[in-house]
Amino acid sequence: MVLVNKAPSLFIYVFLLLTLVTTVLKPVHAVAPIHVAVASNFLVPARHLVNQFKLETGYDVVLISGASGNLYTQMIKGAPIDVFLSADSKLPQQLVKDDMALPESLYTYAEGQLVLWSGNSALQLNQHTVATWPHRLAIANPRFAPYGAAALEYLSAHDVLDSYQHRLIKANNVNQAFQFIDSGNVQLGMIPLSLLKVAYQKSKAQKYLHYYPLPNKPKIIQQMVILSRAQNKLMAWKWLNFVTSEKAQQYLASVGYIAQTSQQIAQQRVHNMQLKQ
Amino acid sequence: MIDEDLTALTLTLQLAITTTLILLMIGLPVAWKLSRYHGRLKPVYEAIIALPLVLPPTVLGFYLLMAFAPDTFFGQLWVGLTGQQLAFSFSGILLGSLIYSLPFVVQPLYSGFCQVGQQYDQVAASLGISRVRRLIKITLPLMKPAILSAVTLGFAHTLGEFGLILMIGGNIPGETQVVSIALYNHVEAIDYQHAHRLAAVLLTISFISLVLLYKFNRRALTGMTTTVAADPTPNKIKARGTHV
Numbered sequence: 001m002v003l004v005n006k007a008p009s010l011f012i013y014v015f016l017l018l019t020l021v022t023t024v025l026k027p028v029h030a031v032a033p034i035h036v037a038v039a040s041n042f043l044v045p046a047r048h049l050v051n052q053f054k055l056e057t058g059y060d061v062v063l064i065s066g067a068s069g070n071l072y073t074q075m076i077k078g079a080p081i082d083v084f085l086s087a088d089s090k091l092p093q094q095l096v097k098d099d100m101a102l103p104e105s106l107y108t109y110a111e112g113q114l115v116l117w118s119g120n121s122a123l124q125l126n127q128h129t130v131a132t133w134p135h136r137l138a139i140a141n142p143r144f145a146p147y148g149a150a151a152l153e154y155l156s157a158h159d160v161l162d163s164y165q166h167r168l169i170k171a172n173n174v175n176q177a178f179q180f181i182d183s184g185n186v187q188l189g190m191i192p193l194s195l196l197k198v199a200y201q202k203s204k205a206q207k208y209l210h211y212y213p214l215p216n217k218p219k220i221i222q223q224m225v226i227l228s229r230a231q232n233k234l235m236a237w238k239w240l241n242f243v244t245s246e247k248a249q250q251y252l253a254s255v256g257y258i259a260q261t262s263q264q265i266a267q268q269r270v271h272n273m274q275l276k277q
Numbered sequence: 278m279i280d281e282d283l284t285a286l287t288l289t290l291q292l293a294i295t296t297t298l299i300l301l302m303i304g305l306p307v308a309w310k311l312s313r314y315h316g317r318l319k320p321v322y323e324a325i326i327a328l329p330l331v332l333p334p335t336v337l338g339f340y341l342l343m344a345f346a347p348d349t350f351f352g353q354l355w356v357g358l359t360g361q362q363l364a365f366s367f368s369g370i371l372l373g374s375l376i377y378s379l380p381f382v383v384q385p386l387y388s389g390f391c392q393v394g395q396q397y398d399q400v401a402a403s404l405g406i407s408r409v410r411r412l413i414k415i416t417l418p419l420m421k422p423a424i425l426s427a428v429t430l431g432f433a434h435t436l437g438e439f440g441l442i443l444m445i446g447g448n449i450p451g452e453t454q455v456v457s458i459a460l461y462n463h464v465e466a467i468d469y470q471h472a473h474r475l476a477a478v479l480l481t482i483s484f485i486s487l488v489l490l491y492k493f494n495r496r497a498l499t500g501m502t503t504t505v506a507a508d509p510t511p512n513k514i515k516a517r518g519t520h521v
Contacts, residue, residue, distance in 0.1 A: 069465035136365070141448060144466040169365055169447040172465070180447065184346040185364040 033060035039087035082230035092225040105226035111258035112220030113193040125212035138189030151190035194256035285459040293435040300382040308386035338444025365447035382431040389423020422494040429490040
């Protein structure tokens with residue numbers, strides 16, 4: 001009887017002791033990581049950047065991925081996010097307008113490259129393909145996906161939008177558009193080059209090299225911003241500087257983005273400094 | 278409400294009604310057969326029917342998207358038969374819905390058949406009443422609450438279908454863009470005003486469906502999980518027929 005009574009109390013004692021020790025030690029050993037919200041189509045490159053950042057600084061970054069619109073909604077509803085890496089420039093600018101983000105932290109970190117892609121290697125891909133293609137075409141939803149908007153712009157600039165009216169498959173994001181083509185359900189589509197680069201790196205399948213670059217109009221500018229309520233602003237700035245560093249930009253160029261040159265970054269910095277004053 | 282929302286709403290109702298009717302036609306004989314079957318494979322059949330209940334819709338959507346691809350056997354067969362591709366078509370999302378909502382229709386019917394039992398049917402048969410007449414005059418009227426549950430649950434469940442259609446639909450207005458997808462798109466585009474309206478419409482329809490269900494069938498939802506109801510409605514004679 002005595003033993004039975006004693007055992008749990010000993011357990012509770014040890015448990016409390018451990019809890020106390022861990023709570024006391026925690027702030028000394030680990031700095032809470034910053035939370036970075038990232039558009040799902042940028043998740044793979046972002047993961048790579050986080051690993052590099054960790055190697056260089058020892059700081060940890062937690063990535064929260066989702067559709068940009070959903071992330072925006074979560075942020076204005078108070079989600080604990082420190083930095084937002086958006087797939088467009090509209091939402092970060094909106095956050096600045098909402099007084100939710102630091103205006104001087106608004107940076108373009110990459111520019112997207114739209115390509116025409118088909119999983120069918122027999123299909124010739126050039127500027128005439130879209131005009132003569134009789135079947136369905138997969139794009140991201142132009143209402144909220146900047147790559148979709150650029151695709152729509154291309155179709156209307158080439159006077160073929162009307163003929164595609166009932167043949168456009170509007171995926172919820174670029175990843176889904178990619179998946180529709182990759183699975184063979186659609187033969188042709190307009191997606192970001194970066195998705196093909198990542199897919200090729202993973203599988204080395206030749207079909208991911210069969211694409212045709214489209215002019216970027218309007219430009220697909222991807223911007224990031226630090227949220228005003230960020231707890232650890234120092235680390236948020238470090239992360240921001242890392243993403244705009246030459247090394248990070250070179251990596252982004254290798255995975256299909258149009259990188260920002262160091263001059264462009266410097267110009268943005270000057271512009272942001274003026275904003276702050 | 279903008280035109281696209283109305284189109285989506287009409288399409289959704291069309292999908293839900295068609296799915297429910299087809300499932301009712303499939304479900305009645307299947308549930309009847311299953312309630313009379315006591316073989317070794319019974320748990321397997323039951324599991325197959327209940328599988329969509331626990332399967333995440335995206336899993337189903339993923340498999341269907343793979344199966345629908347034109348270079349697969351199934352995809353080619355479908356194109357050969359109908360001349361139309363299955364993914365991104367109404368037939369495609371209808372087929373998906375049929376699988377997705379199957380347990381919601383079959384399970385209430387199954388419990389219904391178990392509760393009704395065989396004794397009335399046997400008595401009527403001994404009086405020389407024909408099989409069809411027995412079905413129309415005796416079994417189906419006794420099955421009314423179960424059929425009502427099946428219809429309401431199948432309808433309401435298909436109404437809210439999201440993950441599956443997101444995977445295979447392709448978001449084509451009037452063809453595959455259902456209300457839940459249209460609502461998701463409004464939120465994505467940060468158009469809360471339209472999102473609110475559509476959400477309210479869905480909420481209202483779902484709520485009314487359930488109120489009607491409970492009004493006409495007290496043990497609607499419990500009947501779905503228990504095969505033999507412990508407490509039949511007062512006016513009905515307790516069926517002691519088949520216990521599983």
